[in-house]
Amino acid sequence: MSTLFAPVDLVSIGNSAPWTPKAPKPSGGPSGVPPGHRGETPDIRLDTVVFANLKSLGSDIPGFMAQLVAEFADSVQRHTRGMRLAILHGDAEGLGFAAHSLKGSCGIIGARRMAAMTRQIEETANRGGNETLPLVVALEVEYRSVRIALDALLSADATSLRP
16 A cells, blocks of 8 residues: 555645536646646646646656556545445445545645545535435546546656657
């Protein structure tokens, strides 16, 4: 098990539902965030500033970003599976824990919308709500889009390194 994704919420984005953001999506790069600007709304799929900061942190480690993305993918699969099992067994505490853990991973990689969605799942579980399965399904769908964006950024990095 990786210790790279600790349950830390690095993204503070308010309490609005991820599919009904309070602020409009800013125009800009592939994530909707203008270069050099960190968006503060949950409608940002992937915060490219966070991604760029991670990239610079690991710039002297070959394959750092690819490994980070692979560990994030593993974290998403592990925690969404845990959420589904917790829902199946009526384990609100387990569901809240899995959502909280994944929220930290999403914050680390810059998956802002996913972080907002996991926050909503965690809050719903903590208050004993039973409408969490549709939220988990929506989270899984959002992850597919985030993974495409991450893969595109990794591909762009690999292309820029070629002679």
